[in-house]
Amino acid sequence: MANDAKASAERCEVCRFFYRRQGRWSVCRRYPPTPGAKGAKDGFPVVAAEDWCGEFKPA
Structure with missing residues (x-):
């Protein structure tokens, strides 16, 4: 839960x-x-507003 x-x-x-x-x-x-894989676009990781990760830094 935490x-x-x-x-x-x-x-x-x-x-x-x-x-x-x-x-x-x-x-x-x-x-x-980063370069995309074959057939994929190059760019930044695509995320949704409600996603999260271990690199979080408050705005």
Whole structure:
């Protein structure tokens, strides 16, 4: 339960690395863009506002 509360508080939309785009999907700018796999686009990781990760930094 504690992990769920932490993940909820440290979600992407309140992280300093979150870059909002129109629609459901946005991007994480924690690291430089990377080359995509064959057939995939290059760029930043695509994330949703409610996602979370271990690199969270408050905005």
